[in-house]
Amino acid sequence: MEAAYLAVMWGGLTLYLLLGGADFGAGIWDLVAGGPERGRRQRDLIARTIGPVWEANHVWLIFVIVLMWTGFPPVFAAVSSTLYIPLTLVALGIIGRGSAFVFRKASVQVEHQRLFGAVFALSSLLTPFFLGVSAGAVAGGRVPPGIAEGDLVTSWINPTALACGVLTVCVTAYLAAVYLTREAEREGEADLAAQFRRRALVSGVITGAVAIAALLVLRSDARALYDALLSGPGLVLVIVSVVAGVVSLLLLVLRRFLAVRLTAALAVAAMLWGWGAAQYPEMLPGLTAAEAAAHDAVLTASLGALGVGALLLVPSMIWMFRIFQRSDEPAQHG
């Protein structure tokens, strides 16, 4: 039971990374789009693309947090108490990103838009970094079970955690560039599409390089995880990730912008599931999923509720993405 529950939770985390992560990545591209005049069309494309969907995408994070405290309460307590510093920064980053984004949309004066834009872009960079750092702290085995049992500083300021933070930032920026290339093409903005294609290629290569570097960091800093990633199911997923990543670069070169969305997402998802597979069944050092899991009555009730909820959610979500992905001009109504 707890394996199925954990898989659902990990699925939620995957969707958060692929959807919510890309929204952060879009904010990172906003940061480097250049001055207000030069970067205006890029920023408009980014705002148009994430505007209608970022709140729904953001809910995946809440979903994962709630599933964690419901299904694996001791893990949630251990992680959030030991990592309270980076997680507080994540929380503040989430506030900064979301509110600055809507404030920018609601403002009319250019200097206000610039200020909010800067907060939006900067927090889009910092939030995934600290989320990645927190994940890296867990992956590196620096968060022991128990409340605030880990070191408040070295648990997350260490090579593995920092590498994971940088990798997360790269992944979100890469995904955003891939998605935005297709958005620009769909909207008929060929020059923007070319720009984001170039960025997707560059960030794709950088992400691959950082991933390899992170693996080397693990080798010296978190040997157990490194070994598990390079054997058994971990290795299979790493290979899937590498292949999908290389295929994505080829598809970008060939300008297959719709297909590359799938392969890029697959490369990232396989990386995340590789970590999960390598660490399973241990969630924290000396604490397995079965030991940490809530009672079956709780897991069953939550999964049942989610199953019923999915019947409402999935069609709604598909409808939402379809409405905002339609390439026709907005319909005219009098």
Add this chain to the structure above:
Amino acid sequence: MISAFLAGLPLEAATPADLLAARQQMALSLGWHIVFACFGVGMPLITLIAEVLGIRTGDPVYRLLARRWAKVMGVLFAVGAVSGTILSFEMGILWPGLMGTYGQVIGLPFSLEGIAFFIEAIFVGIYLYGWDRLPPKVHALTGVPIVIAGVASAFFVVTANAWMNQPTGFSEADGRVITVDPWAAMFNPATPPQTTHMIVAAFMVAGFGMASVYAVAMLRGRRDRYHRLGFTIPFTLAAILTPVQIVVGDWAAKFLHERQPIKLAAIEGVFESGKHVPLHLGGIVIDGEMRYAIEIPSGLSLLAGNKPSTHIVGLNTVPEADQPPVNIVHLAFQSMVAIGFALLALSAVFAFVWWRRRRLPETPWFWRAAALAGAGAAFAVEAGWVTTEVGRQPWVVYGVLRTADAVNPAPGLRWGFYLVTAVYVVLTVITIVVLRRMTRSTPVPDEITNADVEAVH
């Protein structure tokens, strides 16, 4: 280094300063979120009413109101959503002792809330960005799930808080939870009165809050149809709910009498148990005694049990260490009730003038009071939360877990509090500035046409 310094500190328990900081951080984050959550629950319905009236009558005034309200709703919803996310982090960052043990007991309503919030976020996206992409009737229909999901979210979240007041649906041995019935935990005895009280409050805050904006405009002489309707739609809803809320509040207090008597004793400053207990209006507790209060003989007994001989449990039935701080709870409760009755009087004036004259009141006193009603309603909600939260102390889970045992023992929590406070101060100022500029940057024309409606983006 810092870590060595931090590691050298004992982690058995948080210092009193850190415990207080954690409680204040939670209170600040919750208190801040609640106001936005109220608008998130109430504003979609009010906006939808205007939109439907606009579709039915074709009147551009209704349509413009709906469009402009939706824009504000977009900002409030987003800020409410992110400030709500912080709370889910803080549940673990600040209260790992609560979540590590009982997270599974209260997990189900949060999972359900997650689904409801998802639906809400999806349809808010469609609603806000879909005006030009969907036919008008379909667009109005996309508002319905927002209303339902908003109410459902409020319900689910408050059931978890109700559980903290009436922990049921689990059994424990040696500090470990051995069995859980998540549905029984969710539908605990406090759930019906508490969720009803909060959901009605949310619509009142949104209704009075939106009406306040137009009351200010009325005082400034803008009495055209746009401002009159902008006032009347939300105010009518809130005015209808105000008497309902007073009945619900009475129910909630009677519930305390039966199930959480110590909280009621703190609310009223009753130390000794007995019959014919008076109701205290005002007053302050000094040295374990209520002073300077106006006493209504047997008032509390009458309210709690419908007869003057009703036995009221006093604070002294529990050890002093288990008593909540009386003055805070008493003052907060009195403020909430006083505001509730003031809003009732205001609603009565509105209803009376409408009944006899079929128009809005003309006296500036009505508009001055109406201008304050929104802030008053929000203040009453805050006071209500202070009453229920502080009134439960020293317990975080009533009779089961003390707040001091739930807090994160890691040192330095207070720095997080300072940081979060600074962020919220800035955020509050900016939200107000942005909303004001938003409404002023596109003034409402004297003659509203369909072109004005289409121009809102």
